[in-house]
Amino acid sequence: MTRMRYAEALNRALHEEMARDERVCVIGEDVGIYGGVFKVTKGLRERFGDLRVRDTPISEQAMTGLAIGAAMVGRRPVLEIMYIDFLTLCLDQLVNQASIVHYIWAGQASLPFVLRTQGGAGAGAAAQHSKSLDALVAHVPGLKVVAPATPADASGLLVAAIRDPNPVVFLEHKLLYNTTGEVPEGDHVVPIGQAHVAREGTDITIVASSKMTLDALAAAETLAAEGIDAEVVDLRTLRPLDRETIARSVRKTNRALVVNEGWTTGGFGAELSAVIMEDAFDWLDGPVRRLGTADRPIPYSLPLEQAAVPDAAAITRAARLTLAG
Amino acid sequence: MRNAPSAEDIARMYRQMLVVRAVEEQLAVLHRQGKTRGPIHTCIGQEAAGIGATAPLEREDVVTSTHRGHAHFVGKGLDLRRVLAEIFGRVTGYCRGRGGHMLVASAADGLLGGNGIVGGGIPIALGQAFGFQLDGSRRVAVAIFGDGAAQEGTCHEAMNVAGLWKLPMVFFCEHNLYGLTVHARYQSSVPDLHVRAAGYGMPGVMVDGNDLLAVHGAMRDALDRARRGDGPTFVEAKTYRMTGFSTSDMGGYQPEEEMREWAARDPIARTRALLATMLDESSLEAVERAAAEEVEAAFAQAMADPFPDAAELDAPEYAVAEARP
Known part of the structure; x- marks a missing residue:
């Protein structure tokens, strides 16, 4: 066990999965050179290069589609949407595109991608940067939705989400990033679907x-x-x-x-x-x-x-x- | 012409165009008889664009299509019987009847897939191209869409990213003059959409979309460019939708004179005239007969195929293992 912050636990999981599986790539706003606004993607670009760790334009719709398309042809993208409030910009791609592929195409393709985002109030970020839109995504068949509370679960669920063959919406909370907890060493996986x-x-x-x-x-x-x-x-x-x-x-x-x-x-x-x-x-x-x-x-x-x-x-x-x- | 298609190639594409036309005319008849469900969107008058864009693709290249995708399905090599079975909701359809005519997809053929959301497939093609770039493969992703979709944010976002990252992608715009029931002059800031390519760092090419060889040639150039790693191309094919938006369209907004003008440029008649300079009449008639027979047999088989059992509704919500094209 190692004591670490929630953000560090996520960062460690990304480092380990990118090292373990070269199909994993990280895309999103500020994720590369800056290491993410919450520092969850810190050090990834330096270690894995700017092909697999891409800073993107502020184009949430296209980036969600990008994750879908890349997953469809065999990549395992992890997309960071900076605030859950911006998820509204991604909804067509998530709800009309990503969620339907496995079932409507009768299993012809799977979409192994993770959409990481963070929500929650308490930081004075006001009406467009403080919401919790869990219900919006949890409503949709075909999506998986996880919302870890602790560093150990953040790490273990992120590993599970990256390895999952389905689109996973990964909900973090801005007030949790600096909370600390013990995180197991080794291949720590928390199965999706278990309370x-x-x-x-x-x-x-x-x-x-x-x-x-x-x-x-x-x-x-x-x-x-x-x-x-x-x-x-x-x-x-x-x-x-x-x-x-x-x-x-x-x-x-x-x-x-x-x-x-x-x-x-x-x-x-x-x-x-x-x-x-x-x-x-x-x-x-x-x-x-x-x-x-x-x-x-x-x-x-x-x-x-x-x-x-x-x-x-x-x-x-x-x-x-x-x-x- | 460099790598000009042979008479045999042209005859094959002519046959595909005939198949598309015959399928759609028959679907219209069946729709009026109440034998189809939901709206059907036909591309009558646009066959040269749809076939010219897809026929030059290799099997490993991928296409995101539209709600008006019959020509793309045929051009990408899908089995007509299974396309029709999907349209008739049969279990033998590509999606076991779960998708319907707008959501046909064939992972094995790289048709990924039809789309009922205008502009919805464009960012997915972007992601496919991103995946190919990461793979270092020579595969190309082709986003096919109409002039209506060119006004969607997804198109602009995706063009920017594709140009920025020099992705192996082709934006193929079937400019059929109408978005829904409204003429392009009421929808677009510019009459020629390919001019927008300059603003996104890629070449823009305009072709007569009813000229099969012109479309085919532009597409070949765009594919070559993408395979060389030089990035995306925007190809605008000027064509015309000889029918309404869908089978539920009451019509009345396409001026008769405009219809007459475009009827005189019918892509099938033009392709026939071209072929007549290369093949004798009996060879042409043989092609036409073969197309008609193929369509007749496919309809007969598809309409005799079984519906899915209602219990299939409970097919798994999630993929349990990775499946990919």
Whole structure:
């Protein structure tokens, strides 16, 4: 195990996969000479050259198509889209092109590429650089969507995503890059599609992903001081969703709070809530509660932004309400 | 003419043009009889462009086509029976009936693939060309699109990147004067689209798109240039769509005089006249008979083929292993 930052864990995974498989290439804005705005691609261009590590124009549609086309002819591109907010520019290529190829072409081609991007509020980046659009991509059959919370999962899931024969949307969080954690040595792979119980508990299940997992774990400590023993399920993958781990936890605790940093209405929490109703209704002692970002464009000013987006305190309050319901 | 096609080559392309024309005329009849599903987009009047652009390609070269791709499918060497089976939603179709006429794809033939999103295939061809450049191969990616798609952002983004990186790619624009139901004069800032190539660091060539040899020659030059590593070419083939946008088009916006003018430049009649200087009448008639028989047999077989079982809906969402052309 080595202690490292989330950004370093991603960087290490990219270095290792590019060294292991010469088909892997990295493309995106600022990824080459500058090493990425969050330094995730640091050192790649120097080590692997400017053919395999390409700085691109600010042309998100074309770059998404570029990743699709290159994957179609045997490359394994890792595309960085600097902010998840810019994913809207990529949506035709992702939704109308990438997602349909395997199924509609009846298996004639696979598209092994990764679209890395980062979202989330908390940095004062305002309405066009702070969103969490998980639900938008998790809605689409044919895409895989992962959202690691820890450096170990960031590294292991990125390796799995690069080796996966399908398009994977890899959701990072801008406030996680500087968090630290232990990362296993060697060929560390975290399988896509497996959630895990980040904290065991008996009184309530809190389902979360990405940064919300860390906030849920902090909330669980506060709740523990009040005598509430919360279990935290870290999804790690949003699509395909590990329904089994969620259901197993809720059947044990009989209470469920789902947390997602995206907007509440039509958000990923709604999906989680429906899944729990379908899989564990008879075990519930009260209604599933969901917590998401307020249904407003994310405002800039600090008190407004803090009020809009869930944090540990909001999760703590929501957990208490869930148990009272 | 350098590497001028032989009489045999021209006869083969003439036969392909006849096949496309006969297929589309028959599809129109079947559409009126309610025997097709969804809109069908025909390229009647554009066959020289579609065949001239694809016939010079090698099998390992790849094409992204459009919603109006029948000529590209035939020119790239797809099996007509399987194309028609796809159009009729049969399990013997290239995509087992999952794609339909706009989404025909044949990985084995490098037809990757048809596309129902105007301009959607252009950045994918860009990525294919990027993959070929990384491979150091002599393969070329050809993006075929219309004058309508030339107004999409994807086209401009992809032209910039292809010119910048000198990718082995050809932008082949079938300028048929209409985007949807609207004449190009209401859609384009310039009447001749090839002039835009200069702004993207590549040569732009304009040809009479109803002159098979002119299209073929321009395409050969563009392919040679791409294979030499000199980068992309933009080829604009001036042609005309003798039918509506699709079978659901009510018409009424293409002036009769304009239709008459273009009918006089019919690419099939012109190719026949050219061939008549090389072959005797009985040889020409033999080609025509062979085309008609091929089409008749393909329709009979495709329409007798089985539909997919509804259970096939549950075919896997994801690829489990890499599959590529």
